[in-house]
Structure formats: C-alpha cells, structure tokens
Amino acid sequence: MTGTGERTQQTAPRGRLADAAPVPLAVAASACISASAMFVKLSGVNAGTxxxxxxxxxxxxxVPLALLERRRLGPRPVRAQRFDLVAGALLGVDFVFWAQSIHDVGSSIxxxxxxxxxxxxxxLALAVTxxxxxxxxxxxxxxxLLGVALASGAIGHPEPGSSPVSGVFYGxxxxxxxxxxxxxxxxxxxxxxxxxxVCVSTLAAGxxxxxxxxxxxxxxPAPGWGPLGWLTVMSLFGQVLALVLMGPALARLAPVTSAALLLLQPVLALVLGVAFLGERPTATQFAGCVLVVLAVWHTSRPGH
Known part of the structure; x- marks a missing residue:
C-alpha cells in the first residue's frame, strides 16, 4: 500500500505528444506548415483578413480541446502562459507580414x-541563454542572407509580376x-x-x-465560402496541427537542430507552388533557394 508521502511525489500525468520522439514531431509540423502559403494564396484574401x-x-x-486537456492535466503554470502570450503576439505579426509576402513574391518564395x-x-539563444x-x-x-536576397528577386531576376523589394521586407x-x-x-x-x-498563443496572435x-x-470578416474553406483547411493543418506538434518538439531539441528540421518547409512549399499554383521562379531565384537550403544544412550538420 502506497503511503501519502509517496503519492505526493508522483509526477503529473504527461500528454502523449510530450513523450513522443521530437524529431518526427518537428518533421510532421514542417510538412503541415509548408502547405499553408498555398492555401493562403488560394483564398485570395488580403493579408490582414x-x-x-x-x-x-x-x-x-x-478552445474545446484545450479545455479538455486542462481538465485532464490541470492548469498550465502561470509563467509558461506568459511565454505563450508573448510568443503569440509575435506570431500574429508573423501571420500578417507573411501573408503579404505571399501576395508580393508567391507562396513558395x-x-x-x-x-x-x-x-x-x-x-536569440546566444543573447538570452x-x-x-x-x-x-x-x-x-x-x-x-545572399540566398534569401536571390530567392526573393531583390538581387537577380524576379518572377514577372512579383514585388521583390516589399516581398523580402515583409518576408x-x-x-x-x-x-x-x-x-x-x-x-x-x-x-x-x-x-x-497553442490555444493561448493563437488567441494572442488573433x-x-x-x-x-x-x-x-x-x-x-465574411470573404465568402470559397476563401473561408481554404483558410479553414490551412488553419486546421498549417496552424492547429502544426503548432501542436511543434511545441513539444522544440522544447527538447537544440536550437540549431530545430532550425535544420524546419528547413523542410521551404523545400516542400517550393514543390507545391510549382506543381499546384503554376508559380515559376526564375533561375536566380532557384539558385537562391538552393543557397538557403545548403547554408542551413551546412550550419546544422552533426559535429556543429
């Protein structure tokens, strides 16, 4: 029979994702996020909308999923919720600027x-930790940085009809x-x-x-059923599922490892943009994309 002291030392129940291997979680999150830009472009709405x-x-x-989790695991620490709120505020800025960048230079770029x-x-890791x-x-x-400038078209030849200067600024x-x-x-x-x-951060981002x-x-607020449909798909996969998977992964991965795994996002987004949206980046933009991929791969190789 377990004593009272032993019961008080038991740890709180952990969620299933919190115990899952972090690398597959980060890979799955990157795959979900990679399609988000395509859905934003298909919706046809402006960046703020x-x-x-x-x-x-x-x-x-x-909201209902978070309430069920709270009932099962208890409240999240206040200090952690403060991080969630500030992180979510930054995420909202990211959403608006990124959507405008999609309009300016295309979903893949x-x-x-x-x-x-x-x-x-x-x-940030160097400055804070x-x-x-x-x-x-x-x-x-x-x-x-050179690869980013080439990929956007700010240097070299941009895709016709794009706005490389504003695109690279907002991107x-x-x-x-x-x-x-x-x-x-x-x-x-x-x-x-x-x-x-994720719920708290999304509320702050909103x-x-x-x-x-x-x-x-x-x-x-009412752009039509078509745009709402594309945004709903993007929200469920590119935001809810992606961020739910990403949170437990990032908490247990080194900063450079996290960055390397997130590299899947631009690669998959480029493939989707060319295959399904008819985007045709120029040769110099493709070269920039290759530079970005190689730079991140080189930075995050084992032995770093």
Whole structure:
C-alpha cells in the first residue's frame, strides 16, 4: 500500500505528444506548415483578413480541446502562459507580414524568405541563454542572407509580376517574428500541456493580427465560402496541427537542430507552388533557394 508521502511525489500525468520522439514531431509540423502559403494564396484574401481569420477558425477547434486537456492535466503554470502570450503576439505579426509576402513574391518564395528565422533563432539563444551557435554558423550566415536576397528577386531576376523589394521586407519581418515565437515556445515548453499553449498563443496572435490587419490592410470578416474553406483547411493543418506538434518538439531539441528540421518547409512549399499554383521562379531565384537550403544544412550538420 502506497503511503501519502509517496503519492505526493508522483509526477503529473504527461500528454502523449510530450513523450513522443521530437524529431518526427518537428518533421510532421514542417510538412503541415509548408502547405499553408498555398492555401493562403488560394483564398485570395488580403493579408490582414488571412491572418485574423486563420486565428479565429483555429480557435474554434482549439478552445474545446484545450479545455479538455486542462481538465485532464490541470492548469498550465502561470509563467509558461506568459511565454505563450508573448510568443503569440509575435506570431500574429508573423501571420500578417507573411501573408503579404505571399501576395508580393508567391507562396513558395515567401516560405523560403520565412527561413530568415534560421539566422535569428540562434542569435536569440546566444543573447538570452548564452547558447553559442559556433563558428560554422557565422561563416554560413552571409551565404544564407545572399540566398534569401536571390530567392526573393531583390538581387537577380524576379518572377514577372512579383514585388521583390516589399516581398523580402515583409518576408524577413515575418521570419524575425517567427524566430521570436519559436524561441519563446522553446523557453516556455517542456511540460505536459500541448494544446493549451497553442490555444493561448493563437488567441494572442488573433488580437495582434486583428489590430495590425485592421490598421494596415483592413479585414473582411465574411470573404465568402470559397476563401473561408481554404483558410479553414490551412488553419486546421498549417496552424492547429502544426503548432501542436511543434511545441513539444522544440522544447527538447537544440536550437540549431530545430532550425535544420524546419528547413523542410521551404523545400516542400517550393514543390507545391510549382506543381499546384503554376508559380515559376526564375533561375536566380532557384539558385537562391538552393543557397538557403545548403547554408542551413551546412550550419546544422552533426559535429556543429
């Protein structure tokens, strides 16, 4: 018979995802996110509308799931919820800027530009947790930035009809905000809760994207069934499922490893954009994409 003291030492129940291997979780999350830009472009709505509605639609699924998780696991620590809120505010900025980048340079290139977070994430880790990215990171950083400039079309030949200068500006801004979200998610993660932090972050992202979108592009709350359908699919897979999988993974992976696994996003997005949306990046843009992929692969190789 177990004594009272022993019962009080038992750990809180853990969620299934919290115990799963982190690498497959990160790979699955990247696959879900890679299709998000395609769905945003297919919806045809402006950046503010896309960002705000994706949060609202996601909350319809997240709120009841998060309440069930709270009933099963108990409340999430207050300190962790603060990380969730701040991370979500940055995520809202990322959503608006990224959606505008999709309109300016296309879904595939916008996802490549988002990978500026790979350069920012280790810098945040260095500044806050003193985790040094290593000499290989510093050697590769200029190559990564050159690749981003070529992929956007800011250097070289852009895809006809695109807006490379504004596209790289908004894409880079989205990448910086996304890096902040990933970093804060890693700092506040590691617990049993997987749905509650995503729900809180999505709520904060909805507020931020709603304010920014209303001031900048305007928000259409009823864009039609077609756009709503595409945004619903994107919200369920590219946001709810992706972020639920990503949170437990990032909490247990080194910063550079996380960045390497997230590299699947631009590769898959490029394939989807060319195959299903008829996007035709130029030769210099493809070269930029290759540089980005090689730079991140080189930075995150074993032995770093």
């Amino acid at each position: 896309a960002a705000f509605l994706r949060c609202g639609l996601a909350l319809v699924a997240l 916008a996802t490549v530009l988002l990978n500026i977070q790979i350069a920012v994430f280790p810098l 003193r985790t040094r990215p290593g000499a290989r990171y510093w050697r590769t950083l200029p190559v990564l 880079a801004g989205a990448g910086v905000a996304f890096a902040g979200y990933l970093f804060l998610t890693r700092l506040g993660g590691g617990g049993a809760h997987t749905l509650h932090p 507020v931020t994207s709603g304010v920014l979108g209303a001031v900048w592009t305007g928000i259409d």
